Amino acid sequence: MMVSYIYSFGQHEGRVSARNHPQRNQKSARGSAAPAVLFALLIIILVAFSAYSFSARAFRAPAPITTPGAALDHQYNLTLYVTGIVFILVQLALAIAIFRFRDRGQRARFSRGNNAAEIIWTSVTIVVFIVLAFLGRKVWAESRLASPTANAIRIEVTTSQFVYNFRYPGADGKFGRIDPNQISAATGNPLGLDASDPAGKDDIVAPELTVPVDRPVELLIRSQDVVHNFFVRELRLQQDAVPGLTIPLQFTANRTGRYEIVCTQLCGLGHSRMRSFLNVVPEAGYEQFLKQQAAAQ
Amino acid sequence: MSVIPSSSQSVSEAPKGIVRRYIFSTNHKVVGVQYFLLALIAVAIGIVLSLLMRFHVVWPGAHIPFLSGGIMTPEQYLALVTMHGTIMVFFVLTTAPQAGFGNYFLPLQIGAPEMAFPRLNMLSFWGTLVAFVVMLAAFLVPGGGPISGWTAYPPLSALGSISGPGEGLGQTMWIISIAIFCVASLLGAVTFIATTIDMRAPGMKLMRLPLTVWSWFVTAILILMAFSVLLAAGVLLLLDRSAGTSFFIPAGVVVNSQLQNHSGGSPLLWQHLFWFFGHPEVYIAILPGMGVVSHVLSNFSRKPVFGYRVMVFATCAIGFLGFTVWGHHMFISGMSPYSGFAFSLLTLAIGVPSAIKTFNWLGTIWGGKIQFTTAMLFALGFVSLFVTGGLSGLFLAQPALDMVLHATYYVVAHFHIIMAMAAIFGIFSATYFWFPKMFGRMLNERMGKLHFWVTFAGAYCIFMPMHFLGIEGAPRRYADFTGVNYLEPLAPLNHFVTIAAFVTGAAQLIFIFNFFWSLKYGRRASRNPWNSTTLEWTTDSPPPPDNFGGRSPEVYRGAYEFSVPGAPEDFIPQNLPPVKAVPAS
Structure with a gap:
């Protein structure tokens, strides 16, 4: 850049440069x-x-x-x-x-950059x-990305406008078949358990998620209608529930307690009211929970 | 580079008659002002909607006089959420910086008398206006406005009114409006691209273009590629709703115990298509602001843009990488967790050109002679907000951290600071900078500065606390905070945010008043009140219909020749020919 510039104002673009002249009265607005x-x-x-x-x-x-x-x-x-x-x-x-x-009347340091x-x-x-x-x-x-633990407790999470349902496979360890035609919250079959499948007879459906402490749990997250979400901040886990997909989510809770499950995916007018609880209980409490639920179903 | 077509003589006189001259005008400056006014109306509506939301979050049981029923219902709140987002993203952030200022100043800055396709350009505005009217009308139909958010995830948006109020006719009108908007934007984008490539004045080489022109050009390419995908996705969604197809709806969907007659579709397909549009859209909103800020910082620091070439490459890199990062909106959507790695790395990669720009902005003002005009204040505010919003993005770019922050108020804080606030600051900077050229009068600087200080402080007061709400786990799009126990202690934060929002909203009245007051009573502007270098300042304020009065400017130098050693003034207009260049001794 060993070139210095000399310009002639007032020849080619004279009209322009004359009017380009700085408006010197603006000092107070700038300086x-x-x-x-x-x-x-x-x-x-x-x-x-x-x-x-x-x-x-x-x-x-x-x-x-x-x-x-x-x-x-x-x-x-x-x-x-x-x-x-x-x-x-x-x-x-x-x-x-x-x-x-700030403008104190100094001249700006000319620089085009610095590679x-x-x-x-x-x-x-x-x-x-x-x-x-x-x-x-x-x-x-x-x-x-951890591969599923073999002895994990598998619990199915089903979301629908604006409730969570949690299904345990029961004593046989198998989830019964689901038939969307049989879904009816009114008759107490919100998940549409197929009455003709024997594997479903001992399935337990609960409105809250109860798990034993220090045992690996694998959730299978589904949705019946629109996209929902499963978020428990204490688990540091958040997962969308998408109709048509079954999404696995694993955790091992190491402290007992009662934690809120909330929906974070806009799912309709009841979105802000859609929640449930995660109950992390001692092993004995978990057995008792399963027994009580089995008796109630 | 083509010479200005000889037909340019024919546009040197404005058409007679008010309709052809100011309403159905093909003149790019009229179209630009029309877009700007449309954005002004849209942003006013968008702000009112957001204030209603903030009011409801804090006082959910309050009686609101003009609302049917008096007390806001959750579906009314969600309609506000949807419409606020849609209006702001589409009708403000896409129109004002690109279609508004771009239309007005792209031809002026490259020395062209008109846009390449003036009629397409006019059609682009009128299409956008129709889209806006259809969008607002969605509020008024039975069932009210759509409640599925501006992202309109199916199946909620695909199943009709069974999935919620507003999901009937309201949602259909939303999709139609967006489709019209897409078509209109495509017309505008084609015009921008052709104009930049083909209609530059003699001597206006690519590396002499103002950075504003570079960003409008790259943004137009993004619009062309992104909005065509959204248009296709919108058509598919409309077919799912009305023609019985199942692009986005899988088998076995049961709503209200009723099995839906669909099968084979994928809700994630919509998310992929939507975010393939949606992420470039973020850059469509912010790139023109970056261009304006580079331009204004250089002008009022009286220094060339630091690293002009690097800035051009960074703009192109952001444009390109913008198409590779859509998956970071979907880390927890149910797509393969393995793809999280790729999208995370690409997202951090796009942070690199953004960081380069920030450093170059600092380099531009460093050593300068900073003049604190209102335009400059907003440009400096942009840099501060861009840094803040960019850094909070480093959390969300990591899928592991996204797992706790996704869909919480943390995300609301992040994208409002970087996309909404920074982009709005870019728009304000452009407004205060170019108002004299557009309307021949200066905006009042005293009111402008008051507007800036309240807005700058207000922007941080509204959105910084939202990070804390998000860290605590407060989900976004909640009509009330009373359904979840752990949200109750957060009420004071929400009160603070709401009060800050109302104060900042009120400060915008200063701007509106200043705008209309200055139109009539503002000090008359000279041709070049800011001592600028680019071509728009070499013609009258406002410019004649053909921009340069029948002559075609010639360009001899780059866009940012400030404080050049040896020059008699601290700026050299681009059209000033070098009379003699002698080697320095």
């Missing part, structure tokens, strides 16, 4: 320090508030009740630190630039993102 100070201050407040409220954990989900859930929290924290640092640095850089380079800088920040961004992606990948694999 004041007030907007620079106010802007920088707002950004500092934003950074301080965000840094405090995210790091103080004033708002957070309750502790996870599964091992992959704890790993997920770990990945969340890692991502929070990485993005938090970038957030603070970039926002403060913006505030500094706004304050430091070295572009290469450095692009490479750093790529490395950070790839590391995050691969670490996150492990957590996802742990909770969603």
Whole structure:
């Protein structure tokens, strides 16, 4: 760029350049320090508030009740630190630039860019993102790609507008056949259990999900009508229920308690009222639950 | 690069008669203003809908005077959710930055007298207007507006009124409106692409284009590819509803104990088609804003855009990668968990050009001479919001973390900050920047600044707390927070958000007042009030019907020649010929 420019104003485009002449009376609208100070201050407040409220954990989900859930929290924290640092640095850089380079009558430093800088920040961004992606990948694999445990308790979850139904296979360990024609909430057969299939005779259908603590559970998630969702924040698990699909979801809850199951997929006018409970109970309590339910069916 | 067609003489005079001149006009500037006004009406309606929602979330039992029945029902709330999202995404974020400002300034910035296909372009606007009227009419039909959200997932959206109120005629009208909108957008996109390729003034090489033109051009390509897919998907959904087909409905669907006569379809197919449109749509909304912000930051820092070429490549990279990441909306939808890896990696990949842009924006203002016009304030606000919203996306890009944040208020916070707020800040920046050129008068800067400060603080006050709601597990699209026990302690947060929303909403009245007041009483604008470099500032404010008064500008240099050493002024217009270039000693 060893060329300096000489321009003749007023020949070719004379009319234009004459009217292009700067409107010099606008100094007050532009040069004041007030907007620079106010802007920088707002950004500092934003950074301080965000840094405090995210790091103080004033708002957070309750502790996870599964091992992959704890790993997920770990990945969340890692991502929070990485993005938090970038957030603070970039926002403060913006505030500094706004304050430091406000119009004080100086001349702007002419620069068209800097290839070295572009290469450095692009490479750093790529490395950070790839590391995050691969670490996150492990957590996802742990909770969603593990092969089904042989001794897992299998429970079928059926969603419909705006209820959850949970079906246990009963003593024979087999789910009975389902016939959509026989679905009738009014006659007490909300799932459409086929009366002619003996395997279905001992099936247990319950409005809440009860599982024993420290035992692997495999849910088989289905939907009868529209897309619903199964979300328990303590399990750190969320899965859509899609008509036409049976989607497996595994977990082993390691703490007893009663946790809310909510629907997060817009499913109709009762969406915000669609919920159930997950009861994680001791082994003995689970046996008792099965007995009671079997007697009641 | 073609020379301006000789027929350009014929457009140098505006057609006589008010109808041909201001209503059914083929002039790109009239079409641009029409789009802008349509977006203004749409955004006003969209804001009112969102305020009603925020009101209901906090005071669910309150009596609302003009509502039938007095107290808002869940289906009325969900109709608001659907229409707010649809109106904002389609009729505001797609129309204002691209079709509004793009129509007005693309030909001006490349030195063309008109768009390549002026009649298609006019048709594009009128189609969009018809779509808008049909969309609003969906509120008024029996059953009310559709309740399936702007994403309209089947089977909820495919089964008719049996699946919910609003899912009858309301949903059908929604689909028809979207289909008309798609066709109209395709016409506009074709016009934009042909104009950019074919009608640049002599000397306007690709690497001399303003970054605004680059972003309108890439956005037009995205519109062409994305909206054609949505159009096809919409037609399939309509067939499922009315012709008995089963593209999106599997066998054995039972609603209200009634077995539906469908089989063989897949609800996930719609999600794939929809998000194949829906994710590029995010970039359709934000790319023009990025272009405007690059342009305005350079102008009011009195510095060239830092890394112009890199910015062009980043724009193209975002456009391309935008078509490869749709699956990150579907991590927990039931698609194969293995595909989560691929979509996660690609999603983080698209963060790279976005990060590059952010760094280049900082590079542009660093060392500059920053003039705090309202346009500049909104551009700087855009950068702050873009950083915030981009970083929260790093959580959602990871399928594992998406498992707890998906469909919660965290997502609402994320996409509102990056897609809605940042894009709106881009629109405001463009409005304050170009208003003098469009209407020949300056917007009032004092009111403009007040508008900015309240909106900037308000945007963060509304959407930052929503992250916390999401982290606690509050699902979105809930008509009330009383059905789930763990949501009750979150009421104070919701109150705060609602109050912030009403204050910020009220601040927009300042803008509306400023807009109409300045149209009549604003200070008269000169040709080039901001000391800018690009071609639109070399013609009158507002420009004559053929833009440059019968002559065709010639271009001799890049778009961002600010503070060039040795130049007598701190800006050099693109059309200024170099008289003599001597080597520096």
